[in-house]
Amino acid sequence: MNHLPVECPRCAFEEISLLATSPVPGVWDVVQCGRCLYTWRTIEPARRTRRDAYPDSFKLTAQDIENAIEVPAVPPLLK
Amino acid sequence: MAYDDLRSFLDTLDKEGQLLRITDEVLPEPDLAAAANATGRIGENAPALHFDNVKGFTDARIAMNVHGSWANHALALGLPKNTPVKEQVEEFARRWDAFPVAPERREDAPWRENTQEGENVDLFSVLPLFRLNDGDGGFYLDKAAVVSRDPEDPDDFGKQNVGTYRIQVIGTNRLAFQPVPMHDVAQHLRKAEEKGEDLPIAITLGNDPVMAIVAGMPMAYDQSEYEMAGALRGAPAPIATAPLTGFDVPWGSEVVIEGVIESRKRQIEGPFGEFTGHYSGGRRMPVIRVDRVSYRTNPVFESLYLGMPWTECDYLVGPNTCVPLLKQLRAEFPEVQAVNAMYTHGLMVIISTAKRYGGFAKAVGMRAMTTPHGLGYVAQVILVDEDVDPFNLPQVMWAMSAKVNPKDDVVVIPNLSVLELAPAAQPAGISSKMIIDATTPVAPDVRGNFSTPAKDLPETAEWAARLQRLIAARG
Numbered sequence: 001m002n003h004l005p006v007e008c009p010r011c012a013f014e015e016i017s018l019l020a021t022s023p024v025p026g027v028w029d030v031v032q033c034g035r036c037l038y039t040w041r042t043i044e045p046a047r048r049t050r051r052d053a054y055p056d057s058f059k060l061t062a063q064d065i066e067n068a069i070e071v072p073a074v075p076p077l078l079k
Numbered sequence: 080m081a082y083d084d085l086r087s088f089l090d091t092l093d094k095e096g097q098l099l100r101i102t103d104e105v106l107p108e109p110d111l112a113a114a115a116n117a118t119g120r121i122g123e124n125a126p127a128l129h130f131d132n133v134k135g136f137t138d139a140r141i142a143m144n145v146h147g148s149w150a151n152h153a154l155a156l157g158l159p160k161n162t163p164v165k166e167q168v169e170e171f172a173r174r175w176d177a178f179p180v181a182p183e184r185r186e187d188a189p190w191r192e193n194t195q196e197g198e199n200v201d202l203f204s205v206l207p208l209f210r211l212n213d214g215d216g217g218f219y220l221d222k223a224a225v226v227s228r229d230p231e232d233p234d235d236f237g238k239q240n241v242g243t244y245r246i247q248v249i250g251t252n253r254l255a256f257q258p259v260p261m262h263d264v265a266q267h268l269r270k271a272e273e274k275g276e277d278l279p280i281a282i283t284l285g286n287d288p289v290m291a292i293v294a295g296m297p298m299a300y301d302q303s304e305y306e307m308a309g310a311l312r313g314a315p316a317p318i319a320t321a322p323l324t325g326f327d328v329p330w331g332s333e334v335v336i337e338g339v340i341e342s343r344k345r346q347i348e349g350p351f352g353e354f355t356g357h358y359s360g361g362r363r364m365p366v367i368r369v370d371r372v373s374y375r376t377n378p379v380f381e382s383l384y385l386g387m388p389w390t391e392c393d394y395l396v397g398p399n400t401c402v403p404l405l406k407q408l409r410a411e412f413p414e415v416q417a418v419n420a421m422y423t424h425g426l427m428v429i430i431s432t433a434k435r436y437g438g439f440a441k442a443v444g445m446r447a448m449t450t451p452h453g454l455g456y457v458a459q460v461i462l463v464d465e466d467v468d469p470f471n472l473p474q475v476m477w478a479m480s481a482k483v484n485p486k487d488d489v490v491v492i493p494n495l496s497v498l499e500l501a502p503a504a505q506p507a508g509i510s511s512k513m514i515i516d517a518t519t520p521v522a523p524d525v526r527g528n529f530s531t532p533a534k535d536l537p538e539t540a541e542w543a544a545r546l547q548r549l550i551a552a553r554g
Contacts, residue, residue: 010216019251020203022135028107030203032217037249037347039217041210043134044108048213058214058350060361070345070363071499072260078273 008033009040009054011061036060080157081312084189084331085285085379088155089142092127095160097151099126106134107209115143115384115391124150124160139207140379146291147383147391152398155288156311161551164398165417165470171311172402178302180309180316185330188319188373195372200252205334205372206284206380208248212352216360219351220246220254222383223336224294224304226281226326227267230274239327240264241304243294246282246367247348254282254367255348256340257360259498260508261455263300268340268365277339280367281326285333285381290316296399297425297452323371333378338369354396355423356387357502388423397421400452404428407450412443419469425456426501429469432462437524441490444514448495455498461515466534478517487526488516 004016015034022028028043038060046053082088092098105111111130118125125148130141146152150160153167162170195201202208208218223246229238240263247255258265264280271278286294289312293304305327308316317330323337349360385392397420404425405418414433422428432443444460447453463469463478483489490513497510504510520526 020201020208023137024135027135030208030218032249037216037247037255039248041108043106044210048108048210055214058358064361065347068347068361068363072258072265072269072365074343074345075269075273077275 004029004031005042005049007051008036008038009049009051010038010059011036011065012051035062036065081314082155082287082289082331083317084287085142085145085333085381088145088288089127089129089379091154092145092151095150095154097124097126097148097154097160098129100129100131102132104132104134105130107136107207109210111141111143111209111382112211112384115147115382116386118144118147119384119388119390124148127151133207136207138377140377141207141209142285142379142381143384144391145381145383146288146395148394152394155292157313159551163547165468168398168401168405168417168470171398172405174311174313175307175402175406177310177313179306180312180314182305182309182318182327183315184327185317185319188328188330188332188335189375190332190335190373190378191322192376193374194322197370200369200372202248202251202336202369202372205374205378208380209382211382211384212358212386214358215351216247216347216349218248220248220282220284220382221385222284222291222381224283224286224290224329224332225264226283226321226324226328227264227278228326229267230271230276230278235301236327237301237303237306239303240267240300241290241294243291245351245353247351249346249348249366252338252369254336254338254369255346255364256367257348257364259455259500261496261498266300271340272343275342277342279324279326279339280337281321281324281328282336282367283328283332283334284336285379286329287331290329290331291395292399295396297403299451322373333381334372334374336369337371337373338367340365340367352386353500354385354388354390354392355426355500355502359500359502393421393423396424400425400456403452404447404450404457408443408446412446414439414465415443416465417469418447420452420457421470425452426497427459427461428453428457429461429463429475431465431467431469432518433465434518434521437521439521440516440518441514444490444516448492448512454496457512458495458497458501458503458510459513459515462518464518467517475517479515482517482519482527482529483515484526490514490516 013035020030345363348364350358440462
């Protein structure tokens with residue numbers, strides 16, 4: 001396939017990279033958002049692959065990603 | 080009988096009518112997860128599922144729901160498939176007493192057949208990865224046994240941890256990893272990160288069925304999961320040396336992934352539909368760089384569906400959560416009869432106990448909250464009398480409805496620790512906790528009108544066993 005989607009369904013970022021292609025040529029690709037790391041297979045249902053069909057409750061903004069808490073927190077370095 | 084690898088257990092499930100081979104072509108999404116999701120909706124003795132015809136793949140072999148029924152859980156322990164749940168837990172507890180059983184090291188691990196290293200590592204070429212729930216951030220490894228060592232005491236076999244954690248695949252050789260702070264690997268990571276060092280790690284997929292049980296079992300920090308596996312199997316657990324890390328890993332694994340948790344780095348991970356029946360994540364989690372993958376030819380990729388209970392996860396960790404709590408409570412309170420911690424990994428626990436004196440049952444409930452597992456779970460405890468079966472929910476509801484005077488028998492303690500995944504926690508990691516004392520008050524706690532209970536007839540227990548035997552013989 002290798003015609004990469006133009007935006008991330010989850011965060012609308014426009015840098016999408018190719019992670020894998022189907023062992024049977026041309027069936028599907030696995031692609032990933034360069035910002036929120038959302039990963040999807042191109043033949044998944046629209047609710048997982050298209051921005052206009054992606055559920056609002058799972059959408060992320062740049063702010064959500066930047067402000068996400070660390071789990072576990074990075075501990076102080078021992079001196 | 081002890082199984083040394085996943086494949087031999089799948090053969091037994093097949094012979095026992097507990098493996099469904101789906102040979103029609105299915106979609107990787109949503110079919111694989113939806114089929115496994117459905118196993119939790121078709122009754123308590125659902126089969127394991129095996130797929131080998133997945134659209135776009137050529138050699139994919141995928142096993143799901145391997146532990147996802149009481150029949151399969153019994154077979155994993157080498158018990159007859161119709162063994163009642165309470166007996167499975169009691170047998171588990173009995174075998175625990177053989178701990179520790181030293182493992183047996185073998186050098187001919189079948190996962191040595193194939194290797195990828197360094198720049199050539201490509202997890203997508205080894206594993207038929209797929210998504211589980213709609214809102215998951217990606218594809219997950221969720222049934223691995225993850226091995227790590229204490230950086231301050233790397234030669235201590237007991238402190239080497241084997242645990243199950245959620246792992247998101249975020250690149251061909253990169254993973255995001257969730258170490259819940261209460262779990263052993265989080266202690267290992269903290270010690271490494273305090274020194275600014277990476278933490279080596281080995282992730283083993285497609286393990287023998289007892290390995291999967293002990294990897295999800297709440298054990299003490301310095302207790303070896305391999306030595307517990309030996310006790311539960313009734314035979315030493317076969318282990319081998321992982322080639323890159325030198326860690327001890329299961330001999331029979333399908334795939335062994337080795338690398339490091341990169342020190343002091345966090346990256347967005349999740350969300351993931353969790354065992355709590357809710358999504359969690361969208362947090363910045365540690366990341367793993369994979370440096371080596373070893374795998375059997377045509378590996379079986381074992382995965383587990385989890386979401387709204389009950390799912391395979393609940394069958395897998397239900398009994399193995401009951402037993403440590405039972406043992407730890409009985410150590411100080413021999414009056415404790417049975418512990419049912421099978422709901423959401425023990426966020427709610429039902430304990431049956433005899434009473435030493437008035438107020439005793441509430442003390443047992445408080446102790447449950449302060450066990451090592453209880454610190455991160457056990458947000459609600461229901462105490463029932465010694466003649467109530469905590470696995471029999473109608474009996475428990477009877478005790479709740481007939482014996483609880485809310486003013487005196489419900490105790491709420493504010494601001495205690497709970498794992499951050501608990502949906503009701505506020506803030507994450509903190510929760511009030513509740514004890515419901517549904518036992519009959521005894522002196523000097525003299526309340527209520529409990530002097531004339533109706534008891535089972537003396538012959539009833541014998542008849543119950545007889546009826547169970549007749550039903551089992553009928554097949």
